[in-house]
Structures are given as C-alpha cells and as structure tokens.
C-alpha cells in the first residue's frame with residue numbers, strides 16, 4: 213500500500229480461514245487453505261479452473277461446510293455468525309430472473325431484505341436500492357422485466373442486489389465473466405466507489421483485467437492449496453496465461469518464483 217493512499221486496510225480480519233478443508237461429493241476440493249482478508253482490503257482469489265476458488269468463497273458464506281479447519285467472519289466463528297446484513301455476495305454468473313417474472317427493482321430490492329428485516333421497505337431501503345441501481349448504471353431500467361436484459365445487464369443487476377444491502381464485506385465470484393466491455397467498465401467504477409468507502413472485497417477472478425488497479429493482494433489456489441499470497445502477479449491477464457511460459461525478473465525478492473509461469477494454468 214502506498215503511504216499516500218486514502219484507504220488504509222487495518223489489521224482486523226474480516227475473513228479468517230485457517231487450514232480449511234472441504235469436499236464436494238467424495239472429492240477433496242480445499243486441502244488446507246489459509247486465507248485472511250483484513251478490513252478495507254481488496255483481495256483477488258485466482259487460480260485455474262477447478263482449483264477450488266468458488267468452493268473457497270462458498271465455504272466463507274456457509275454454503276459449503278468445512279470438513280476441517282476454522283473460519284471466522286468479523287471475528288465471530290461462522291457457526292455463531294448472524295450478521296449477514298454486513299455481507300454482500302454475487303454468485304458465479306447465473307441469470308438474475310431464474311425464470312421468475314420480476315422487474316429489475318424487485319430483484320435489487322430482494323438484496324435489501326437482510327437490512328429491512330423482512331418488514332415493509334422504508335425510505336432508507338428505497339434509497340439504498342435506487343443508489344445501488346445508479347451505481348451500476350441501471351436506474352433507468354428499474355421497471356423493466358429482468359427477462360429483457362442482456363447478460364452484462366443481468367450481471368449489473370446481481371451486483372446491484374449485493375450492493376443494496378450496503379455491505380461491509382463484498383464477495384463476488386467471477387463478476388466480469390461473460391460481461392461485455394461497457395458493463396465491465398461500469399462494474400469497475402461501481403467497485404471503485406465501494407472500495408473508496410472502505411468496503412472489504414474478496415473477488416474470484418480468472419484475470420485481474422480492469423479491476424487490477426483496485427487489487428491490494430492476490431491469493432492463488434492450485435489444486436485446493438494456496439500457492440501464492442502476496443502482491444498481485446504482474447503477468448496475470450497478460451502473459452501468465454496457459455501457454456505463456458517465461459519467468460519475469462522481480463526486483464522484489466519476496467515475489468514467488470512461480471509468478472511468471474503457469475500460475476493460473
């Protein structure tokens with residue numbers, strides 16, 4: 213972090229995963245993962261297909277039970293954690309409507325339920341929904357049916373749904389996957405605003421892409437194990453992709469030797 217940065221991740225862990233193991237069916241998918249995300253940090257979880265990224269974030273939100281290890285959220289063990297209104301989650305790309313006829317505003321409002329405690333929406337709830345829609349550039353589509361949206365617009369709505377809760381922790385699984393360039397720019401801007409207001413962010417990504425300037429730290433999984441936890445690999449998204457095989461010289465001796473080559477393959 214630069215000394216001049218207005219944002220200053222502090223030492224409080226928002227997510228702390230220690231020695232986490234998890235299986236899907238009979239298959240061990242997480243094999244002793246340590247992952248700590250501090251307040252205000254933006255951490256990218258990287259790795260090849262099948263390395264366990266989605267399983268790791270799904271275990272953080274309690275969707276995949278750990279078979280071993282420990283997990284705390286905001287300092288509370290997961291089994292006692294109840295403050296889900298502090299967490300926004302964007303799952304790996306699905307359609308926002310899921311076949312149910314719903315307007316854009318209805319979908320985004322559903323993300324607010326954890327804050328409004330399932331009562332009738334109050335003014336603050338309506339304003340938060342409107343603000344979330346504005347952040348992703350969809351305020352003018354609020355009354356439209358979600359069925360009429362493009363893939364990138366669907367993704368914007370799902371992200372607005374997570375933002376409507378005004379989360380302190382935002383977890384997104386491949387938010388840019390299959391999203392058109394215009395939507396990517398909008399989403400990067402929305403995320404920039406969240407980061408500026410101090411939101412803690414954990415992102416599953418295939419490559420850093422337009423989000424690169426926001427990332428404080430990268431954790432790379434391979435085969436359910438952490439193989440890198442530190443500065444974002446420079447080459448990601450450019451030439452550390454499968455097929456590219458050269459090692460970049462790093463002035464910083466703490467950078468892992470694996471950074472340049474095949475890290476994500």
Ligand SMILES: Nc1ncnc2c1ncn2[C@@H]1O[C@H](COP(=O)(O)OP(=O)(O)OP(=O)(O)O)[C@@H](O)[C@H]1O
Pocket residue numbers: 236237238239241259260261262263264265266267268
């Ligand atoms: N329901 C399931 N039963 C058994 N194995 C599964 C199940 N779901 C996923 N897997 C396997 O678990 C492994 C980890 O999957 P996971 O989705 O966490 O990986 P990932 O790193 O997020 O990959 P991707 O980038 O493809 O989403 C993969 O090999 C996957 O095939």
